[in-house]
Amino acid sequence: MEVTPRELKKTLRQEALARRDALDPRWRIEASLSFANWVEALAPPAGTAVSGFWPMRSEVDVRPLMEALRKRGARLCLPAILDRETIVFREFLPDAPLVDMGFGTKGLDASAAVLEPDLMLVPLAAFDRRGHRIGYGAGYYDRAIARLKANGHARRLVGIAFDCQEVPQVPDEPHDVIIPEILTESGLRRFPPAG
DSSP states (O other): OOOOHHHHHHHHHHHHHHHHHTSOHHHHHHHHHHGGGGHHHHOOOTTOEEEOOOOOTTOOOOHHHHHHHHHTTOEEEEEEEOSSSOEEEEEOOTTOOOEEEETTEEEOOTTSOEEOOSEEEEEOSEEOTTSBEEOSSSOHHHHHHHHHHHTTOOOEEEEEOOGGGBOSOOOOOTTOOBOSEEEETTEEEEOOOOO
């Protein structure tokens, strides 16, 4: 019986997340702090909307990188889940109250302004050396990126992961969004465009 791309992605996701979960928590903190060292390589023009994310479980904690981007003039935003299909990105101001977004993450309530980010720090479960990513399975980011690109936004996508989340090859599916850059603790990787 042939394994479908969806089934293979599920297996690769589980294996990559198990490797990430097994990382020493203290090492994860130190590695997460080092991501802020890449602010110069990522720094967009002042005033650019940059989406980050509030870390859940054993994810890279991008908050130090987000703060470094804020100091460089970026307008930060976090994803907010509207329904089972849609996320928007709400402006994340210093001292803004956070609310539970489900899935173990936090975001901003409806009183925060909605921004359309041009630089997106994209969470992922696994990736390959072509820039193909496996998300957490709900498709929120694939749909959000497609919507933002159609509106002329999301011009730069940077996946955020630890090296241990790399897999040999992510199965290709038509709806997948390729991430041209992935930032890990060992540096910023850039992938050539497909084709």
